[in-house]
Amino acid sequence: MKKGIIILGSSNSNGDTYKAASFVSQQMNYSIIDLKTKNISEFDYEFKNRDDDFHPLIREIVNQYDFIIFATPVYWYTMSGILKTFLDRISDCLKIEKETGRKLRGMEMAVLSCGSDKQLKNGFHMPFVETSKYLGMKYIADVHCWVENDTLPDVVETKLKDFINQIQ
Numbered sequence: 001m002k003k004g005i006i007i008l009g010s011s012n013s014n015g016d017t018y019k020a021a022s023f024v025s026q027q028m029n030y031s032i033i034d035l036k037t038k039n040i041s042e043f044d045y046e047f048k049n050r051d052d053d054f055h056p057l058i059r060e061i062v063n064q065y066d067f068i069i070f071a072t073p074v075y076w077y078t079m080s081g082i083l084k085t086f087l088d089r090i091s092d093c094l095k096i097e098k099e100t101g102r103k104l105r106g107m108e109m110a111v112l113s114c115g116s117d118k119q120l121k122n123g124f125h126m127p128f129v130e131t132s133k134y135l136g137m138k139y140i141a142d143v144h145c146w147v148e149n150d151t152l153p154d155v156v157e158t159k160l161k162d163f164i165n166q167i168q
């Protein structure tokens with residue numbers, strides 16, 4: 001069994017993306033790291049933010065897990081700003097946290113998205129696919145979800161079960 005972690009990048013810690021992420025978390029026994037509770041600032045070319053929460057968090061992830069599920073709402077057709085900031089900071093691992101960066105190689109990733117639309121626009125997954133290639137990670141699967149009346153509809157639960165089967 002892979003040891004995985006869900007990285008939640010929503011502006012709402014208990015929102016729709018959390019609901020879908022929780023379904024996966026419960027079925028797979030994966031923990032959720034809520035980026036909203038972390039102090040992670042935007043990429044800085046001078047690395048003046050090196051003492052914020054990013055470096056301890058990414059070290060914990062590469063040292064304890066071999067599979068990452070990025071869980072993001074769709075905000076303006078793309079991933080959330082919180083998650084984009086986290087991905088931007090992975091650039092630190094190419095410059096000043098190189099040992100950590102090397103450990104990303106060979107790790108697996110998947111993407112869980114949640115939007116009000118049932119379909120994503122073309123290209124939504126491209127930044128994840130290309131980032132995984134650049135970092136030497138393996139892109140395994142993705143799933144798109146939505147919530148109706150505050151609950152995951154049956155069709156979304158079925159999609160999530162298929163997703164779980166793909167990533168196990």
Ligand SMILES: Cc1cc2nc3c(=O)[nH]c(=O)nc-3n(C[C@H](O)[C@H](O)[C@H](O)COP(=O)(O)O)c2cc1C
Binds near residue numbers: 015016078117147
């Ligand atoms: C700033 C913002 C932008 C949004 N843009 C989109 C969008 O482009 N496409 C879409 O399907 N839903 C869009 N939505 C709706 C959210 O993706 C949807 O409500 C989602 O379930 C929210 O998840 P959350 O509770 O984790 O934030 C947007 C919502 C917000 C707040």
